[in-house]
Amino acid sequence: MKARNTAPDIICPISWEGDHLLMLDQRLLPWKERWLKLRTARDVHRAIKEMVIRGAPAIGIAAAFGLVLAARGAVRRPRRFLETLEKAASLLATARPTAVNLFWTLSRMMNLARSLWPGEPQEIFARLEEEAQAIWSEDVAANRRMGHLGAQLIADGSTVLTHCNAGALATGGYGTALGVIRAAVESGKKIQVLADETRPYLQGARLTAWELARVGIPVTVINDSAAGYLIAKGQVSAIVVGADRIAANGDVANKIGTYTLAVLASRHGIPFYVAAPRSTVDLKTPEGQRIPIEQRAPEEVHFCGRQRMTPSGVEALAVAFDVTPAELITAIITEVGVLRPPYGPALEAALRED
Numbered sequence: 512m513k514a515r516n517t518a519p520d521i522i523c524p525i526s527w528e529g530d531h532l533l534m535l536d537q538r539l540l541p542w543k544e545r546w547l548k549l550r551t552a553r554d555v556h557r558a559i560k561e562m563v564i565r566g567a568p569a570i571g572i573a574a575a576f577g578l579v580l581a582a583r584g585a586v587r588r589p590r591r592f593l594e595t596l597e598k599a600a601s602l603l604a605t606a607r608p609t610a611v612n613l614f615w616t617l618s619r620m621m622n623l624a625r626s627l628w629p630g631e632p633q634e635i636f637a638r639l640e641e642e643a644q645a646i647w648s649e650d651v652a653a654n655r656r657m658g659h660l661g662a663q664l665i666a667d668g669s670t671v672l673t674h675c676n677a678g679a680l681a682t683g684g685y686g687t688a689l690g691v692i693r694a695a696v697e698s699g700k701k702i703q704v705l706a707d708e709t710r711p712y713l714q715g716a717r718l719t720a721w722e723l724a725r726v727g728i729p730v731t732v733i734n735d736s737a738a739g740y741l742i743a744k745g746q747v748s749a750i751v752v753g754a755d756r757i758a759a760n761g762d763v764a765n766k767i768g769t770y771t772l773a774v775l776a777s778r779h780g781i782p783f784y785v786a787a788p789r790s791t792v793d794l795k796t797p798e799g800q801r802i803p804i805e806q807r808a809p810e811e812v813h814f815c816g817r818q819r820m821t822p823s824g825v826e827a828l829a830v831a832f833d834v835t836p837a838e839l840i841t842a843i844i845t846e847v848g849v850l851r852p853p854y855g856p857a858l859e860a861a862l863r864e865d
């Protein structure tokens with residue numbers, strides 16, 4: 512069954528068309544709005560790896576539809592149905608290592624497939640399609656709930672700094688960190704947003720700025736290295752970011768540069784909030800140092816667009832994420848409540864909630 516969001520203020524990175532997945536190519540934003548047609552799990556794997564889609568919850572949702580596409584193709588080879596799905600899940604799991612949402616959705620989808628096997632492939636395909644749609648709509652609902660809860664932490668007249676893109680493009684729609692900002696604005700508060708450009712991939716300059724402009728929230732893009740100066744001058748009231756993985760003790764992996772902001776927030780006594788759904792919590796990883804951190808191709812640092820910025824012969828290191836220790840985080844905003852330290856028991860309790 513087709514599924515898409517059509518309301519004008521709803522930005523959504525994917526559209527499920529019943530026999531293929533449409534994906535907004537985030538590599539081309541804000542210059543071009545091009546939708547790619549994906550027909551196989553292999554297409555989805557490539558799209559995640561190459562950052563056509565990015566952001567922890569969005570990667571997870573895309574992977575769920577990758578499995579739906581694999582199931583659709585496997586209906587024609589019923590005897591190898593489950594084996595085909597297992598292979599597709601293993602492939603999708605290699606797309607990116609840090610965002611735990613990818614592994615969470617793959618195991619949710621595969622647990623369902625295994626529980627229905629042996630069975631009628633067409634029927635299992637239909638159930639997987641429903642499950643992927645449920646994962647997607649649950650994410651949007653979680654975003655809205657987080658937005659509502661998080662907005663209460665943001666005072667009228669605040670200037671909020673955010674990093675990377677934790678908005679509708681990075682989720683099923685609406686956003687985590689940007690959801691908090693959007694909900695604060697929707698509740699009538701006057702909010703200024705500062706968006707770090709987020710070198711090298713420029714998720715802040717390209718995507719956060721595009722998204723906020725689209726929903727009519729004024730945003731000022733700053734170069735990443737300006738954050739310390741502005742915070743020291745008292746020009747930032749709070750920092751709100753998303754997360755790619757939250758370890759059992761509350762340490763948070765997020766886009767490289769997040770840790771620097773948390774240190775600055777602590778030094779200058781401003782709140783540092785993380786907004787993330789429970790699908791981003793990984794209780795199996797005890798602490799942040801155990802979270803696998805993605806390193807991307809050095810070209811992402813060497814180049815700005817098509818222009819090489821470094822002399823030939825020098826090396827570059829493209830570390831994609833860092834870890835912010837729990838002690839630097841003022842609160843973790845989830846869909847079931849605003850968690851405060853100590854995060855270990857708070858996260859465990861949040862995951863037990865219905």
Ligand SMILES: CSC[C@@H](O)[C@@H](O)C(=O)COP(=O)(O)O
Nearest residue numbers: 565566567675677681753754766
């Ligand atoms: C709601 S998205 C939270 C995070 O996934 C986001 O802040 C982030 O770090 C994304 O990194 P990316 O490399 O663009 O996938």
